[in-house]
Structure formats: structure tokens, C-alpha cells
Amino acid sequence: MKQKVIVIVGPTAVGKTRLSIEVAKKFNGEIISGDSMQVYKGMDIGTAKIKEEETEGIPHHMIDLKSPNEEFSARDFQYYVQKYIKEISARNHIPIIVGGSGLYIQAVLHDYNFSNEKRDDALTKNLEAEMEQFGIEHLFKRLKAIDPIQAEKIHPNNNRRVIRALEIYQKTGLTMTEYQKQQAGESPYESMLVGLEMDRTLLYNRINKRIEDMVKQGLLEEVKSLIDKGYTNYQSMKAIGYKELIPYFAGEVSLEDSLEILKRNSRRYAKRQYTWFKNKMDVNWYELTPLTINEKFHDILVDLAGFIES
Known part of the structure; x- marks a missing residue:
């Protein structure tokens, strides 16, 4: 039998982290970050890494593996995540991949073969x-x-x-x-993909507020620290949340303009995430509203119980 894997996907700020904790507690799971930027040490606020006090004791993997001056590809992501899935399964726990990096998650689930075409x-x-x-x-x-x-x-x-x-x-x-x-091969896993979505206006307001909260939590200080360490031109700093603020620290644009660009880019990224998951992957979608979130989470847990027990 193939190993069962739960995957929680959706755009930034939709509520994946909160759901993942509920799922992990219910099904004895361990969480694997499906965000390609959370592997970098020191990039915490801008990548919305879960805080230690928020984990509720649930093990989290694929976080703080690399320094910001190191490369990290979809192939690397595939290698590490498949290794963690094997280790988590050996403990008789359920692997739960949580994130919004669609290509990276697809590479894991479909066992994408990266090795055929060598560089020229x-x-x-x-x-x-x-x-x-x-x-x-x-x-x-x-x-x-x-x-x-x-x-x-x-x-x-x-x-x-x-x-x-x-x-x-x-x-x-x-x-x-x-x-x-x-290059896509047969999946080595039996997976259930849970997708969270919400009204675009509501989501975009949540994204805007999240960025304002990140600034209060020290996003500017985090980016400045990375710049001071010489990481400006590395691939990691091209991530949303970092690249928009580099021109501000270079004295090229105002802070207000940088933050507006960051909000705009985050909203556009959320739209691209929706497009990717809806076109590329077989996702079970659940629409959230502030009034129905607890009810929807209950429905998700019931549906996942059926998947786990089947």
C-alpha cells in the first residue's frame, strides 16, 4: 500500500497554518512546510514561519535548513520532503505538507524526475x-x-x-x-489535497493586514539585517517580502511605496497560487468565511478521517 499523505494548500494568508495544527492534533501528524522560502534561516517574519509557541508541540520540518546565500531548488525540496515523509511514516505518524509553492509540492507528489537533462x-x-x-x-x-x-x-x-x-x-x-x-512519474503516495479559498476581497484585506502586522513584528529590521550580512543579490532575497524592501534601504523609494508594492505583489502571488492549484492539481476545495471557518474545519476533519481510514 502507498503511504498516505495529507496536503493543505491555498494562497498566502488564507488560514493554512491554523488548519494544519488542528489536522496534526487529530490524526497524530507531523507537519512539513511546503513553502520554498521557509528553508532559509533568518527569514522568519517575511515568510510567515510558524512561531514556536504556535506549534502546540507538533513537529515541523523543512524549516531553517539553509543559509540565505545557498541555492535551493525544486529538486532539493523533493529530496528533503520525500526523506521526511519516509521518517515520519516510520514513526507511524501522518505526514502533512502545508504550503503554497505549487511546483515544489507537485514535484514531491508526482515523483518528478529532475535528473534526465543535464546542464549544457x-x-x-x-x-x-x-x-x-x-x-x-x-x-x-x-x-x-x-x-x-x-x-x-x-x-x-x-x-x-x-x-x-x-x-x-x-x-x-x-x-x-x-x-x-x-518527466512526471506515477505518485509514490496516496494523497488527499485540501485547498482553502475565500472571497477575493476578504483575502486581499487579510493579506494587507498581514503585511502591516509583519512590519509591527520587525520585518524592516529582519530585511536590514539580511542586507547588512551581504545577502542582497542572492536568490533568497528575490522572495516576496524581501525584494520589495531592498530599494527602500537603498534610498531609491519611500517606505510607503515599498509597502504598497509588497501588498500588491502579495495579492498577485495569491492569484497565481489559485490559478496553479486549480489548473494543475486535484484539490478538494473548501471556501472559508469568518462565520463558517469552524464549521468548515470540522467538515475537513470528517473528510480526512474518511481518507485516513479507507
Whole structure:
């Protein structure tokens, strides 16, 4: 029999953390962060890491594994999460993946094979030289024309992923979207995906308030500390919550403008998260409102009990 895995997904600020604790307590579970940025030490407030006092004694994994100057890919995420699933299962506990990084979670559940296509150094160098001459926007426009689906998933300034997608296309003749479909294997797990959603206006208000709360909790001090340690140009600092504040500390924009951009980017990211999970994964959706959240959580626990016992 395949190992059963519970997965809780949805956009930022929708309530995944609260639900995950309830699920873990009910089903003797351990939680695996499905957020690709929570692996970084010192990036706590901006990634909304759970606080120790909020865990209620539930073990949490995939947090604080890397320093901000280290690379961390979907392939790395797959390796670590599958290792944790094995260890948690060996303890007769239920693995519960919680997060919003859709591609990373999909890589775990569908046992995506990352090893088939090796890097082509010559192609990479040519693309990097082209980027130096014409800018990353030039390469991103090409990617958008070739593979609009992949371009939607990649931030226009993410040099590494833009170049990798173009390299795959030039080497194989397949877009990254087509290539990834070929690499997806049969899932080694029996999983139930629980998706949380809510009215967009309500969600966006929650996102705006969360960012205001993050500032009160010390987000500015956290970002400044990371800048002072020399992490500005590393991949980790391109995460939402960090990249928007770097221009403020460089004296290029006002704090008010930086925070408005951060709120806007967070809302747009939530929209992309919805799109990804609704188009790419088989999710059981539950719509939350402030008045029905306890009732919906009860329904989710009942549905998960049926999954666990089946």
C-alpha cells in the first residue's frame, strides 16, 4: 500500500497554518512546510514561519535548513520532503505538507524526475552573455513567446530559471512545460489535497493586514539585517517580502511605496497560487468565511478521517 499523505494548500494568508495544527492534533501528524522560502534561516517574519509557541508541540520540518546565500531548488525540496515523509511514516505518524509553492509540492507528489537533462554549459554561457548584453527582459520576452505557461510561473527577474527554461528549449526542442509533463512519474503516495479559498476581497484585506502586522513584528529590521550580512543579490532575497524592501534601504523609494508594492505583489502571488492549484492539481476545495471557518474545519476533519481510514 502507498503511504498516505495529507496536503493543505491555498494562497498566502488564507488560514493554512491554523488548519494544519488542528489536522496534526487529530490524526497524530507531523507537519512539513511546503513553502520554498521557509528553508532559509533568518527569514522568519517575511515568510510567515510558524512561531514556536504556535506549534502546540507538533513537529515541523523543512524549516531553517539553509543559509540565505545557498541555492535551493525544486529538486532539493523533493529530496528533503520525500526523506521526511519516509521518517515520519516510520514513526507511524501522518505526514502533512502545508504550503503554497505549487511546483515544489507537485514535484514531491508526482515523483518528478529532475535528473534526465543535464546542464549544457556552452548554451548556458551563451544565454548569460546575451543577458549581459541585452538584459534579462530580452530573454524573458523570448520565453513568454515560446512558453507562456512557464513564463507565468517565473518572475521576470529570476535569471536562473529564465535561462534554464530557454536552455531546455534550445537543447530538446521542448518547452519547459512540455518537458516537465514528460518527466512526471506515477505518485509514490496516496494523497488527499485540501485547498482553502475565500472571497477575493476578504483575502486581499487579510493579506494587507498581514503585511502591516509583519512590519509591527520587525520585518524592516529582519530585511536590514539580511542586507547588512551581504545577502542582497542572492536568490533568497528575490522572495516576496524581501525584494520589495531592498530599494527602500537603498534610498531609491519611500517606505510607503515599498509597502504598497509588497501588498500588491502579495495579492498577485495569491492569484497565481489559485490559478496553479486549480489548473494543475486535484484539490478538494473548501471556501472559508469568518462565520463558517469552524464549521468548515470540522467538515475537513470528517473528510480526512474518511481518507485516513479507507
